[in-house]
Every structure is written in structure tokens, then in C-alpha cells.
Amino acid sequence: MTIALCTLSHSPLFGINDPGPETLAEVNAAFDQARAFVKDFDPEITIVFGPDHYNGVFYDMMPAFCIGSAARSVGDWGTEPGPLPVDRTAARALAAAVLDAGVDVAQSEDMHVDHGISQPLEFIFGKGYTNPVVPVFINAVGLPLGPMERIRLLGEAIGREIASWNKRVLIIGSGGLSHDPPVPRLEEASPEVIARLIDGRNPSPELRAERERRVIEAGKAHAAGAGTFQEINPGFDALVMDTLSDGDVSATDDWTNEWMEKEGGHSAHEIRTWVAAYAALSAAGDYAVTNRWYWPVQEWMTGFGMMTAVSKEA
Ligand SMILES: O=C(O)CCc1cccc(O)c1O
Numbered sequence: 001m002t003i004a005l006c007t008l009s010h011s012p013l014f015g016i017n018d019p020g021p022e023t024l025a026e027v028n029a030a031f032d033q034a035r036a037f038v039k040d041f042d043p044e045i046t047i048v049f050g051p052d053h054y055n056g057v058f059y060d061m062m063p064a065f066c067i068g069s070a071a072r073s074v075g076d077w078g079t080e081p082g083p084l085p086v087d088r089t090a091a092r093a094l095a096a097a098v099l100d101a102g103v104d105v106a107q108s109e110d111m112h113v114d115h116g117i118s119q120p121l122e123f124i125f126g127k128g129y130t131n132p133v134v135p136v137f138i139n140a141v142g143l144p145l146g147p148m149e150r151i152r153l154l155g156e157a158i159g160r161e162i163a164s165w166n167k168r169v170l171i172i173g174s175g176g177l178s179h180d181p182p183v184p185r186l187e188e189a190s191p192e193v194i195a196r197l198i199d200g201r202n203p204s205p206e207l208r209a210e211r212e213r214r215v216i217e218a219g220k221a222h223a224a225g226a227g228t229f230q231e232i233n234p235g236f237d238a239l240v241m242d243t244l245s246d247g248d249v250s251a252t253d254d255w256t257n258e259w260m261e262k263e264g265g266h267s268a269h270e271i272r273t274w275v276a277a278y279a280a281l282s283a284a285g286d287y288a289v290t291n292r293w294y295w296p297v298q299e300w301m302t303g304f305g306m307m308t309a310v311s312k313e314a
């Protein structure tokens with residue numbers, strides 16, 4: 001097996017607004033298993049697909065996709081700030097291969113990433129990890145978004161390239177399943193917030209704290225059943241995981257953005273990262289899902305899922 005996959009939800013409210021001890025123990029046990037899976041696979045390089053939440057990527061230039069050949073974590077929500085251990089040569093090769101495949105990916109020599117990319121890496125490898133990575137940003141909040149087919153094509157182009165490396169490559173996809181947290185939207189924002197969505201780098205500590213407080217309050221309200229946000233939809237989340245388990249990623253081509261938002265909330269678009277990850281894995285041949293977990297966690301404001309999979313031996 002040369003390619004392994006781990007897709008997982010993230011939530012900044014993990015460790016802040018936690019569910020009851022029973023659920024938390026189950027989630028932590030699943031994380032232990034996922035970490036053991038990765039340790040056993042012993043990846044030589046990790047490709048991580050993740051979104052951003054207006055902490056690193058803004059409307060001054062909003063790409064659909066971007067490969068970071070160098071990157072830094074902005075350090076939101078307690079993630080470690082500073083440079084990521086990016087394998088620059090691999091990242092440049094991936095960007096070239098994806099462009100060659102006809103997918104117009106952006107590239108960055110200084111990509112800013114938030115918890116959408118940092119949290120899963122820290123969960124899986126531990127804080128201060130040095131494992132070489134290539135971060136791939138997938139826009140999931142900066143509407144408008146393109147059709148899902150493009151996500152599959154991006155993932156497949158990456159998968160074909162990494163399969164040619166003959167290395168043990170781990171693919172991570174990071175994003176909530178159904179969830180509707182208070183991420184601002186350009187169309188509905190006040191002029192002050194619009195300015196921050198366009199040029200919001202390096203917010204003051206006060207502004208960051210205020211924003212985090214708003215998300216924490218929303219999580220508490222959601223857990224108390226008093227939120228105004230869309231409910232977690234376990235049916236939608238099961239459909240996503242079933243479809244990716246089945247091995248035919250192209251079944252997601254027909255999923256419209258309107259439908260996903262209606263079923264899974266505004267941030268359901270983060271499942272794009274899961275689809276890209278599975279598309280990449282599928283390009284290396286048949287695969288098998290080895291584990292699957294799911295909890296609808298109101299306190300974290302997300303359907304919290306995790307899956308592991310491996311490419312089958314040729
Ligand atoms: O915008 C933010 O900082 C928080 C967003 C957020 C909240 C709950 C679950 C998530 O997956 C998520 O990304």
C-alpha cells in the first residue's frame with residue numbers, strides 16, 4: 001500500500017465547548033486509532049486538503065484552489081503559529097502536474113493557513129510535528145463556488161502525480177460534514193466586515209478574541225438548542241460517507257452547491273476537501289475504507305466524522 005487517507009472534521013470548539021464525557025471518550029479513542037493507522041503506515045509525505053475561514057485567504061484575491069510550496073500557520077484557535085514543514089520540491093511538482101492536467105490551481109510561496117489545515121496536522125502528528133507536508137487550499141466559504149466536478153478533477157490530478165512518486169503518501173481531507181457556524185458572508189456583511197473579508201490579515205488580538213467569542217457563544221447556544229443556525233444533518237453526513245466508501249467519487253459530480261447548503265448548512269461546502277482526498281486516492285487504483293466514525297456534536301457545531309482508507313495492492 002503506497003497511499004493512505006484520513007478524512008476528518010475539524011472544529012475550533014474542540015477542547016473549548018466539549019460534549020459529554022462519553023462522546024468525548026469515543027472521539028479520543030477514534031483519534032488514537034487514526035494516529036495508530038498513520039504511525040503504522042509511516043508516511044514519507046502528507047498532502048493535506050483544507051479550507052480557510054477568512055484567516056489566511058481573503059477576497060483581495062480568492063482562488064478556487066491553491067498549492068502552498070511554502071506556508072505558515074496563522075495560529076488561530078490555539079494552533080501553533082509559524083512555518084509549516086512544507087516539501088517545496090514536491091509542492092512545485094504537484095502544482096506543475098495539476099496545471100498540466102488542465103486544472104488552473106493557484107500557487108503560493110507564502111500560503112497562510114488557519115485551523116482548517118493546522119488542526120488536523122496537529123491532531124494526527126502532534127504539535128511541533130516535522131513531517132513533510134504539502135498544503136492544498138480548497139475554497140469552501142468565499143462564494144461563489146464552482147461545480148463539484150472540478151474538485152474531483154483536482155483530486156484526481158494530484159492522485160495521479162503522487163502515485164508516480166512510489167512513496168508512502170498520506171492524504172488528509174479536513175472539514176466538517178454538515179455544519180452552519182457563524183462564518184461571515186460577503187453578501188450579507190456590514191461594510192466593516194466586508195473590509196475584513198477583503199483585507200483581514202493580522203487582526204488585532206482584540207478582534208481575534210471577539211470573533212472567537214462569537215463562535216464560542218454560538219456553539220453554546222447550539223448545544224442548548226437555542227441557536228439560529230441550521231441543524232446538523234446526520235442523514236446528509238451518512239450519505240457523504242457512504243458515497244465516498246462506495247468507490248465511485250464521480251457520484252459527487254451531480255451534487256449542486258444549493259443542495260449541499262440546504263442539506264448541510266453553509267459550511268457543508270467543506271466536504272469538498274473529503275471529495276478531493278478520495279478523488280486523489282481513487283486515481284491510484286481501487287481503495288478500501290478501513291475505519292469510519294461519526295458523531296453529531298452540537299457543542300462543536302458540526303457533524304464530526306472521520307474515515308481512514310488505503311489503496312489496494314496492485
Ligand atoms: O470561523 C471560525 O473561526 C470557526 C468556524 C468553525 C466553527 C465550527 C466548526 C468548524 O468546522 C468551523 O470551521
Ligand SMILES: [Fe+2]
Nearest residue numbers: 116175176270
Ligand atoms: Fe471549518
